[in-house]
Structures are given as C-alpha cells and as structure tokens.
Amino acid sequence: MISPKLVEVGRHTNINLITNSEIENIEGEPGDFDVTLVNRPRYIDPVKCTGCGECARHCPVTAVNYYNMNLDDRRATYIEYAQAVPLAFAIDTDTCIGCGLCENMCIAKAIDYDDKERTSKLKAGSVILSAGSRGFDPSSLDYLGYGKFPNVVTSEEFERILSASGPYFGHLMRPLDREEPKKIAWLQCVGSRDKNRSGNGYCSSVCCMYAVKEAMISKEHAHGDLDCAIFNMDIRTFGKDYEKYYLRAKDKDGVRFVKARIHTITEVPETGDLSVWYVDETGATQEETFNMVVLSIGLQIQPKTVELAQRLRIELNEYNFTSAAPFAPVKTSRPGIYTCGVLQGPKDIPSSITEASAAACLAGADLAEARGADIQKITVPDEIDISGQEPRIGVFVCNCGINIGGIVDVPAVREYAATLPNVTFTDDNLFTCSQDTQDKIKEVIIEHKLNRVVVASCSPKTHEQMFMETLEACGINKYLFEMANIRNQNSWIHSKTPEIATQKAKDLVRMSVARAAVLNTLKEKIVPINKQALIIGGGIAGMNAALGLGKQGFDVVLVEKDTQLGGFARQLHHTIEGEDIGAYIEKLIADVEADNKIRVLKNTRIVGFEGFKGNFATEVIVDGSDDKEKIKHGVIIVATGASEYKPEEYSYGEDKRIVTQVELGHRLEEQGASDLDSVVMIQCVGSRNDENENCSRICCQNAVKNALDIKRLNPDAQVYILYRDIRTYGLLEDYYTKARELGVIFIRFDQAAPPEVQASDDGVLVRIKDHILQQDVDIRADLLTLSAGMVAEDTDELSGIMKLNRNPEGFFIEAHVKLRPVDMPSDGIFLCGSAHAPKLISETIAQAQAAASRATTFLARDEIKLSAITAKVDTDYCVKCLTCVRSCPFEVPVFNTHEKVIEINEAICHGCGVCTAVCPRETIQLSFYEDDQITSKIDALLAGGM
Amino acid sequence: MEDFEPKIVAFLCNWCAYAGADLAGVSRLQYPSNIRTVRVMCSGRVDPLFIIKALKQGADGILTAG
Known part of the structure; x- marks a missing residue:
C-alpha cells in the first residue's frame, strides 16, 4: 500500500533522500539551521546499485532477518524488503565475513568494502522530526511467557507471519511446529495502559484496531474454522467508521471479545499450546487453551529517539512523546522544528499522515518567502514534428541484471524484434532504467531518427513515466512510447520454464511493436491555476486552514453561514488539558480578521458552483443580498463542522436536570458544582447504536473532563460514569486514570441492557446492572448528563450544489481512508475538521493545517498539465x-x-x-487507447500464433 | 485434448488487475503461461467487439479483470 508513496518520494526531484544517517546536531534558528549528519557506511553505493540482488544471492553468510522480526534469515548482503527506497542493497558488517563474493558478482561495481562513516552538513530552513516508534518489548513481563514459549508472539511478529513477503509466505502458522493454529488469542494493552509493569500509562490508540484486523485476516488465511478471541479491557475503535469494522468482526465473522486482563500464560508442554488464565467479569477464575497467543504490544518511543531529542534540545513528556500544546499540535518546544506521527503521540496511519501534512504546512510557512528558490527545474526541448513520417521504432530489451536475462533469452528476443515491421533499431541493456542507459537511448533516438520507442522490461506502472521523460528530453512526444512487461508478468512468473518465457517475451514485444506503430502524438492541455482558495466554514478548522494558507502567501475567501466566526467550539470552555478555548477562538478570529490575505464572508450561502481543479467558480449570497457574487478560486477546503446530537433518549428535554455534556460544561462554568452531590453520566447517547453505528470519538474524554471539573469544584460530589467502553485513547488515558484516582466511579453496561432513567422529586433515579456485583444498582442523581455524540452539520444543499460525496451519517468522504485523509476524491478539493469525522480540537487544528498544506501543493504551481489520456x-x-x-x-x-x-x-x-x-x-x-491501439495488439498476438 | 494449451487474451485494468499481475511477479508466484495481457485504463474500456475479434482470430478464452 505504501509502495507508490515510496516510489514517488524516491523519484521526486526536490526530495533529497539521505538514508542510513542520523542527525548529530542542529544549530541556528528558524529559517537558517545548520544540520550535522552522521552518514553510516552501507558498503554498497546506492547510486550505482541497481537492486538486482545478485550480491545477496551469492552471499554465503546467513544473518537474522530483523525485518521479519527474527522469524527467518537473510544474507549478510541484503535489502530490507523488495519495495525499499532507495532500491539499493547494503552489507551488514556485523555478520559479513568479507569473502568478496558479492564484489565479484556485482556487475554495476557498487560494492565498496572501504566505505567509512562520515559526517556531513546541510542547511535547512525548517526541520520536521518524524522519528516514529517501535513496538513495546514484552520480554520483561514474565507472566506472559514471551521469549519462553515459542507460540507466544508479538503483534509485530504476527503481522510478518500474515504477510505474503513474510517468513511463512503468508501461510498462517505458529512458530513452534509450523502447524496451522485453530485457536488464537490476542491480549490487548501489553505495554499500554499499564504504568505499574511497563511504565506506559498511555493508550497506544492503534492496538484494538490492528488486533481486530489481524483476527479478520487470520480467518481469511485459515483453512477451516479459526477461533479468534480478543481479551481486552475496552475496545477502542474510535476512528472514522472503525466501529463498523469492529461490529463486522464481532457479529458477522464471529471474533470473540472477552473483557478480561490476563493473569498468567502457561505452556502445555506436550503440545506447545498455551493456557490463558484470567478472571472474568463476575470475578470467577477462568482457564482457556489456545494454539497461539498474540500480544498486542503498544507503541514505544525508542531510547535512540530520546537521545536525539536531548541533542536537539526538544522537550519530551514523561512518556517521551513531544509535549505538544493542544492548540499547536505539531510544534515542538524549539521554534522552527516541527513533529508528526507517533513521536508526537500514539496514533494510527490516517492521523499520522494528516499530521505530516500539518507539519509541512508550518515548515513551509516559515519559508514561504523563499519558495521555489532551490528547486530543480527540468527543461524539455521543443517537440520534433513527426507528422507524415513512417513509423521508425526502436526496441530496447532489458536484462534487468539477471531478473530477465537469467531466464529469458534476451539476445534472441532482440533479434526477433529486429524482424518485426517498422523496427529500425534494437538493443539490449543490462539495466534499461539506469542513468547511463538512459543517456545511450537518447543518443540512439537522435542518431537513428526514431519516432517510436518500445521498452521490453519491467512494469509500466513503475517505469513508464521515467521512459516517457527520456523521450521528452529528446524532443519526442511522450505518448509515442510503449512497454512490454517481460519481467513482472513473464520472467518472474515463468522462471522454471525459460523457453516458454522467451516465447512469451517475443509475443509481448510483437504486440507492443504493433501498438507503437499506431500511436499518435498527443498534446497535454495546460491550464492556469487560480491562486485563490475558497474555504467553507469559519470554525476552528476553517480559520486555521485560512491562516495556514495566508501565511503561505495565498489569498483566501472564508465563507461562514453564521453571522459570526467560531463554529461549534464557541459552545466549549476549555480542553481536558485546561486550555481556554474561548480565548483561543477570540485570538483566532482576531488573527483571521487582521490577515489581509483573508477575506471573510459571514452570513453567506453558497448557491452556485462550476469548474474543475485550479479553476473553480462559486456563487455566493452575502447577508441575504439579492445579488449573487461569483468567486473564482483554484482550490476548495471543506470545513463545515459538526455539532452535538440532541438526544431523544433518557427523557432528555422533559426535565431540566437531564442535560448534555455541553450543557453541563456551561453549567459548571456559570454555576459551579457546589450544589451537586451526585452526578450520573451516560455514554454513547446517539452513538454506537442502530441509528448511528459509529463512535463519536470525543465523548469519553468529554465526560472525563467534566467529571474532573466537578471533582475540582466540589471534591465531595459523587460522579458516576456509565459506559460501554471507555475510549480515552492516546495520552487522554492519564485523565481517565486521574478520574478513577479521584473517586469517579465507572460502571460498564451492555448495549442490550441500558440504564433506566426516572425523574423524581428527589432527583433523577438511574438503575443500572453492575457487572461485578451482578445486580441492579440504583443511583440518585442531582444531574443526569448524557454524553451525546456528534452529528455532521446539515450540508444537504451544499453537497448537492458542489457534488461532494458524504457517507450515510453526513460526514464528507476522503479520497482514501488511510493514505489520503485530507484530500477529497475530486482534485483540488480538501477536507478538514469535524466535517470529516468527529475529532478533538487539537486533531482539528492538525487537519486544518494539513488541508492548507495539501492546497498549497496545488496553489504553488502556476499551471497544471492535464493527462492527454482523455x-x-x-x-x-x-x-x-x-x-x-x-x-x-x-x-x-x-x-x-x-x-x-x-x-x-x-x-x-x-x-x-x-x-x-x-x-x-x-x-x-x-486517446492513447483508441480502438486500433488495442486491437493492433490482439491482431499481432494472434497472427503470430501465440 | 490432453495437450491442449488454451490461448487466453487478458484485458487487465491498469489500477487493480494489472497491478495485481505485477504483484504476482514480485511475489514470484508461478502460474501457467497461457495468458497474454492487454493493459487498459479500466475494464470498462473493453469493447465487446474486442472480445469477439480475439475469439474470431483464434483465441480460446478471454479474461477481463478489473
């Protein structure tokens, strides 16, 4: 899944990738940092290395494969994984015996045994730290038997076991005897939510989801029935649509969820099976045997990262995450140095990607003046007019080291190509993609006046763009190019039958030559980009996005339907950390209104919309005016927000002692809590039910926040929180712990047996079945607070006019849930804040900055080239x-x-x-796939007899 | 018929099935060599006439994947 991203980074002309290196020191100030790097030797020159793998194939030394979590081995000369960028091997000198075989085998002459550690310096204006984390090492928790019992594995190891490129090639097997397990247990919160034994009081945020995923994938991989049980304290599937996935696992795929923390694991010596001992909810001791146990290990910042932070004078919190202020989520304690990903705090992939874009926004804003100063520009010569010319096709057949040449008879394919119609030049190359071959191809194109090129090598998915650029550099239209995939779809899959592979390569080349002959010159339309952004929604998300773009130097029109800025956050008083939200919003509004790049349109409706990426036009009506105003803009950021659900449950609205969390917040602010003896809170009101399957993400922390406030204002007040799962993910877990320490009572209930509520003169009476006592408990409350979920703003009209897709709950849909959490499916349209899904203010700010960053990638260009394949x-x-x-x-x-x-x-x-x-x-x-450009391939294939 | 080796023309969508065929290669999965691929930008681009044309010219089977 991340492979295209790796390739994009590797090929980007403005990304200088420095691997196998560490930051020694950063001196200087924002805009002018001097960075000292230590470049560790890799003993293979990544520029020369073509990634053919000959060195590793001949290396006689076996080493432990860390990448596969030590479950198999590799060579001392190795690459971590097949998609690695740069695609260059390295020598592990801890195990290398220096035999010299790899040096002899390397045709590219990339091996350098004398490679030394060096230091280098570079200048940087901004710095982003994204050092990430590793899984918690459970070896110290002896009661789990990890390291002692072979069939107890960590979730990281299990991920590799399930992977097609892993130690067991994706077959579900347990380490001891390579038998397929019939029963697997997952133990949650290993190294998370456990200050006593692991020192980690935080929730790692991701383990519940990955355990559910691993259970589901295991069931897919298993032959026959597989029993999966996930032992947990709470299931925390709080992300967008995550709850639906959890429900599918639980209700449709039969994954068992057991509320228990494991006491001990013992091994059954005869079988290698594992006895899992635990206390169930009724207090009874249980024992169940599994074939395999997976420890859902938490995220842990590595000691090396802590040392790095110390060297850079960046403060970390007690768990070694960068201690970010809630209103500046990706800033570190040192100006000009930003952070993202798990180093900032425990989080999943979409949140990490969002934060990465947010960090890019702030880092870019510091450098906005100098934008474009150091970028590498590619100039292409004028295109040669080939109209009226007969096709003159050059065919280049690639050996790809031995990947193709070791199986396919490449010279025979080349000779065969020379016999095909319109072919005027043929050649075979060791690596057609290498820089020297590219240069050679350029010379040949000009010398032989080639007007079509066929490359028979790997996949057009990865290399077509590069070869097309080579054509452009010679003045040949890039669409006069065709590839024959004789590696991925031939030599690699027919490696046991070289003759058949050679015949197939000839067929594929014949097909490609036939198609190349009928390709036409195509022109890519260039459209200018309007450099103004339209942001819809003036809440925290919209305002932060506007400021982000303003700082980058772009004009913004900020449209708000209300008569004032601020959005739903105006209803909130302070964050769980104690930061003043009202003051923050006032400052935000002042900043927005003072920014001459931002034009604010309040009390404004969107009534018309047309256009496409870079060139949108939106019609608005301001202040109910009779005239429509047309705004031209290049990008859109959707930040329409969400608000609190108005409950229909638990007699809400019938009794003033029954309120929502937001209303409780107002009350505590205005009246305090001195008159409250007893407050009951009910979680998941309007969330995680049949009407709205999703979790609203923020309500658990909201309840804990208000409970802590009550305890602060009136320590004698009793607070009861009735919940299904407490989802204080990440660092919020500390507040949950604190609430329990202060005596807030948490009582779990089943969805099937919700609390009963009755208003009386004496207070609101709440009846709940207590799981531990196994009996009904009656609680009298002065105030019943409903943790109402979040509902998306009404955007029916807007989404109709602008054709923006929403999910059934009314939240806008991103382009890709994992990899593109801020982009919308149509180009040039971005998304942030609770219009996307319920989220915290800090998360909203990060996503708003991310949206500004994503929009900048568009606005920074003067024009865009459209694909000619239309x-x-x-x-x-x-x-x-x-x-x-x-x-x-x-x-x-x-x-x-x-x-x-x-x-x-x-x-x-x-x-x-x-x-x-x-x-x-x-x-x-x-274009490029015209009827004859496809049928020519069919004709050529079948005419040749195949 | 025992030695019958069908000729199969495969129309593969660039974004999914073609990528899948590439991945099969990366994973070194071995499968019979009877298929010749024609890459298209979407399986929706496959005109029924392409299929008829291929069959008429001697293809034994068509695989459209997307």
Missing part, C-alpha cells in the same frame, strides 16, 4: 443517444442543450474509457 467525441457522427452520459462513472459527458452537442471536459475526464466502449456509434475515442 475521451473525445466526434460531434459530426454523434447521434446524442446519451449512452455516454448515462454510463460515465464520473458524470463527465454532458449534453450542451444550447449547442446541442455532447461535451466531454478533458480537465475532469478520468480517462477510463467507459464512454468509448459503450458508444454505439463509435464516435468517442479514448
């Missing part, structure tokens, strides 16, 4: 049957009622070609 209608032959209009999954073809023609806007066409295939008149063609 559909075109021949309006002369079109009979306006509208089949394309009905078939397009992106609603791109439209019938222009004025001109009476079908129009396909190439700026928004995704190039899928569905319209082309369905058009009964064949009047639509998809």
Whole structure:
C-alpha cells in the first residue's frame, strides 16, 4: 500500500533522500539551521546499485532477518524488503565475513568494502522530526511467557507471519511446529495502559484496531474454522467508521471479545499450546487453551529517539512523546522544528499522515518567502514534428541484471524484434532504467531518427513515466512510447520454464511493436491555476486552514453561514488539558480578521458552483443580498463542522436536570458544582447504536473532563460514569486514570441492557446492572448528563450544489481512508475538521493545517498539465443517444442543450474509457487507447500464433 | 485434448488487475503461461467487439479483470 508513496518520494526531484544517517546536531534558528549528519557506511553505493540482488544471492553468510522480526534469515548482503527506497542493497558488517563474493558478482561495481562513516552538513530552513516508534518489548513481563514459549508472539511478529513477503509466505502458522493454529488469542494493552509493569500509562490508540484486523485476516488465511478471541479491557475503535469494522468482526465473522486482563500464560508442554488464565467479569477464575497467543504490544518511543531529542534540545513528556500544546499540535518546544506521527503521540496511519501534512504546512510557512528558490527545474526541448513520417521504432530489451536475462533469452528476443515491421533499431541493456542507459537511448533516438520507442522490461506502472521523460528530453512526444512487461508478468512468473518465457517475451514485444506503430502524438492541455482558495466554514478548522494558507502567501475567501466566526467550539470552555478555548477562538478570529490575505464572508450561502481543479467558480449570497457574487478560486477546503446530537433518549428535554455534556460544561462554568452531590453520566447517547453505528470519538474524554471539573469544584460530589467502553485513547488515558484516582466511579453496561432513567422529586433515579456485583444498582442523581455524540452539520444543499460525496451519517468522504485523509476524491478539493469525522480540537487544528498544506501543493504551481489520456467525441457522427452520459462513472459527458452537442471536459475526464466502449456509434475515442491501439495488439498476438 | 494449451487474451485494468499481475511477479508466484495481457485504463474500456475479434482470430478464452 505504501509502495507508490515510496516510489514517488524516491523519484521526486526536490526530495533529497539521505538514508542510513542520523542527525548529530542542529544549530541556528528558524529559517537558517545548520544540520550535522552522521552518514553510516552501507558498503554498497546506492547510486550505482541497481537492486538486482545478485550480491545477496551469492552471499554465503546467513544473518537474522530483523525485518521479519527474527522469524527467518537473510544474507549478510541484503535489502530490507523488495519495495525499499532507495532500491539499493547494503552489507551488514556485523555478520559479513568479507569473502568478496558479492564484489565479484556485482556487475554495476557498487560494492565498496572501504566505505567509512562520515559526517556531513546541510542547511535547512525548517526541520520536521518524524522519528516514529517501535513496538513495546514484552520480554520483561514474565507472566506472559514471551521469549519462553515459542507460540507466544508479538503483534509485530504476527503481522510478518500474515504477510505474503513474510517468513511463512503468508501461510498462517505458529512458530513452534509450523502447524496451522485453530485457536488464537490476542491480549490487548501489553505495554499500554499499564504504568505499574511497563511504565506506559498511555493508550497506544492503534492496538484494538490492528488486533481486530489481524483476527479478520487470520480467518481469511485459515483453512477451516479459526477461533479468534480478543481479551481486552475496552475496545477502542474510535476512528472514522472503525466501529463498523469492529461490529463486522464481532457479529458477522464471529471474533470473540472477552473483557478480561490476563493473569498468567502457561505452556502445555506436550503440545506447545498455551493456557490463558484470567478472571472474568463476575470475578470467577477462568482457564482457556489456545494454539497461539498474540500480544498486542503498544507503541514505544525508542531510547535512540530520546537521545536525539536531548541533542536537539526538544522537550519530551514523561512518556517521551513531544509535549505538544493542544492548540499547536505539531510544534515542538524549539521554534522552527516541527513533529508528526507517533513521536508526537500514539496514533494510527490516517492521523499520522494528516499530521505530516500539518507539519509541512508550518515548515513551509516559515519559508514561504523563499519558495521555489532551490528547486530543480527540468527543461524539455521543443517537440520534433513527426507528422507524415513512417513509423521508425526502436526496441530496447532489458536484462534487468539477471531478473530477465537469467531466464529469458534476451539476445534472441532482440533479434526477433529486429524482424518485426517498422523496427529500425534494437538493443539490449543490462539495466534499461539506469542513468547511463538512459543517456545511450537518447543518443540512439537522435542518431537513428526514431519516432517510436518500445521498452521490453519491467512494469509500466513503475517505469513508464521515467521512459516517457527520456523521450521528452529528446524532443519526442511522450505518448509515442510503449512497454512490454517481460519481467513482472513473464520472467518472474515463468522462471522454471525459460523457453516458454522467451516465447512469451517475443509475443509481448510483437504486440507492443504493433501498438507503437499506431500511436499518435498527443498534446497535454495546460491550464492556469487560480491562486485563490475558497474555504467553507469559519470554525476552528476553517480559520486555521485560512491562516495556514495566508501565511503561505495565498489569498483566501472564508465563507461562514453564521453571522459570526467560531463554529461549534464557541459552545466549549476549555480542553481536558485546561486550555481556554474561548480565548483561543477570540485570538483566532482576531488573527483571521487582521490577515489581509483573508477575506471573510459571514452570513453567506453558497448557491452556485462550476469548474474543475485550479479553476473553480462559486456563487455566493452575502447577508441575504439579492445579488449573487461569483468567486473564482483554484482550490476548495471543506470545513463545515459538526455539532452535538440532541438526544431523544433518557427523557432528555422533559426535565431540566437531564442535560448534555455541553450543557453541563456551561453549567459548571456559570454555576459551579457546589450544589451537586451526585452526578450520573451516560455514554454513547446517539452513538454506537442502530441509528448511528459509529463512535463519536470525543465523548469519553468529554465526560472525563467534566467529571474532573466537578471533582475540582466540589471534591465531595459523587460522579458516576456509565459506559460501554471507555475510549480515552492516546495520552487522554492519564485523565481517565486521574478520574478513577479521584473517586469517579465507572460502571460498564451492555448495549442490550441500558440504564433506566426516572425523574423524581428527589432527583433523577438511574438503575443500572453492575457487572461485578451482578445486580441492579440504583443511583440518585442531582444531574443526569448524557454524553451525546456528534452529528455532521446539515450540508444537504451544499453537497448537492458542489457534488461532494458524504457517507450515510453526513460526514464528507476522503479520497482514501488511510493514505489520503485530507484530500477529497475530486482534485483540488480538501477536507478538514469535524466535517470529516468527529475529532478533538487539537486533531482539528492538525487537519486544518494539513488541508492548507495539501492546497498549497496545488496553489504553488502556476499551471497544471492535464493527462492527454482523455475521451473525445466526434460531434459530426454523434447521434446524442446519451449512452455516454448515462454510463460515465464520473458524470463527465454532458449534453450542451444550447449547442446541442455532447461535451466531454478533458480537465475532469478520468480517462477510463467507459464512454468509448459503450458508444454505439463509435464516435468517442479514448486517446492513447483508441480502438486500433488495442486491437493492433490482439491482431499481432494472434497472427503470430501465440 | 490432453495437450491442449488454451490461448487466453487478458484485458487487465491498469489500477487493480494489472497491478495485481505485477504483484504476482514480485511475489514470484508461478502460474501457467497461457495468458497474454492487454493493459487498459479500466475494464470498462473493453469493447465487446474486442472480445469477439480475439475469439474470431483464434483465441480460446478471454479474461477481463478489473
């Protein structure tokens, strides 16, 4: 999943990737840092190394494979994993015997045994620390038997076991005897929520979700029934739509969830099975045997990272996370140095990615003046006009070291290619992608006046763009290029049958040559980018996004439907950390209104919308005016927010002693708590039920926050929190612990047996079944507080006008839940705050800064090049049957009622070609995939007999 | 029929099935060599006429994956 990102980073001309290095020191100030690096030797030159793997194949030394969590071995000459960037091997000198075999085998001459540790210096304006974490080492927790019983593994080890590239090739097996387990137990909170034994009082935030995921994947991998049990204190599936996943595991896939913390694990000596001892909710001791136990280990900052932070004079909190203020989530204690990911605090992938963009926003804002100063620009020569020329095709067949050449008879393929029609030049290369071969290809193209190029090598998915750039550098249109995939889809999958692989390579080359002959020059349309941003929603999210963009130097129009800025957060008084929200919002509003880059439109409705990425136009009505104003802008940030659910449960609205958490917040602020003897809170009101399956994420911490406030204002008051799972994730766990220490009573209930509420003269009476006592308990409350969930703002009209997709709960949908949590599916549109999903203020700020950062990647450019792979209608032959209009999954073809023609806007066409295939008149063609550019391949294949 | 080796033309979507076929290679999965791939940007691009054309010219099977 991260592979495309790795490739993108590796290929980016403005990213200088320095691996195998550590920061020694950073001196200087924001905008002008001097960074000293220690570059450790890797003994293989990553520039020369082509990643062919010959060195590792011949290395005689076996070493423990750390990447697979020590579950298998590798060579002393190694690469961590196949998709690694840079794709360059290294020598592990701890195990290398210095035999010299790899040096002899390396055709690229990349091995350098004399490589030394060096220090180097570089200049930086801003710094982002994203040192991450590792899994907690459970060896010290002897009651779990880790390290003693082979079938007790950590979740990190189990991830590798499940992986296709892991030690067991994705087969579900246990380490002791490589037998497939029939029963697996997961133990949650190992090294998390456990200050006594592990020192980690925090919740690691991710383990519940990954345990559920591992159980689900195990069930997929297992042959026959697999019993999965997850032992937990609370299940914390608090992220967007995570609860639905948990419910699927529990209700549909039969994963068992057991509320218990494990006392001891013992091994059954004859079988290697494990006896798990625990106390159930009724207090009875239980024992259950499993074939395998997975320890859901928490996230732990590594000692080396702590040392790094000390060297850089960056403060860490007691658990070694960067102690971020809630309103500045990605700042460190040192100006100009930012942070993101788990180093900031425990978090999952989407939150880490969001924070990464937020850190990029702040780091970029510091350098906004100098933007573009040091970037590497690529200049391409003018394109050579090839119209009227006969095809002159050059075919380059790649050996890919021995990846292709070791199986396919490459010279034979090259000779065969020379016999094909229109082929004027052929060559074979050791590595067609290497820089020297690229240079050679350029010379050949010019010398032999080639006007089409075929490369027979790896996959166009990874290398097409690079070869197309080589063509562009010679003045040849990049669409006059075709690849034959003779590695991934040939030599690698037919490695046992070289003759067949050679024949297939010839077929694939013949097909590609036939297609190349009918390719046409295509022009990529260039559209200018309007440098203004439109932000919808003036709450904490919208205002932070606006300030982020303003600091980057871009104009912003901030649209708010209300008559004042601030949004839902105006209802809140302070964060759980004690920070004053009201004061923060006042400052935010003042900053926004003082920023001459930001134009604020309050009391404004959006009534019209058109355009595409870089060139949107939105119509608004300000202050109920009769005139519409048209705003032109290049990007959109959606920050429409959410608000508190108005409960229909528990007699809310019928008795003034029954309030929501927000209302309780007001009351505590205005009246204090001296008149309260007893307060009961009920969690999950309007969340995690049939109407709204999702968890609202913030209510548990909200309840704990208000409970702590009551205890602070009136220590004698009794507070009861009735809950299903307490989800004080991350560092919030400390406040949950503190609440319990102060005597707040937490009572768990089942969804099937919710509390009963009755208002009486004496107070509100709440009846709940206590799990430990196994009987009903009656509680009299002066105040019953309902932890109402969050509901998305009403955006029916807006999403209709702007065609923005929302989920059934009304929250906007991001482009990719894991990898693109801030982008919306359409280019140029971004998302932040609780319009995306319920979240804390600190998380909202991070996502707003992230949205500004993502928008900047667009606005910083003057123009964008659109892909030329788009559909075109021949309006002369079109009979306006509208089949394309009905078939397009992106609603791109439209019938222009004025001109009476079908129009396909190439700026928004995704190039899928569905319209082309369905058009009964064949009047639509998809450029680069025209009918004859596909059928030529079929013809060439089958004419050759295959 | 025992020695029958079908000729299969595979139309693979660039974004999923083609990527999957690449991954099969990365994972070194071995499978029969009867398939020749034609990459398309979406399986929706596959015109039924392509299928008929391939069958008419002697293909024994068509695989469309996306």
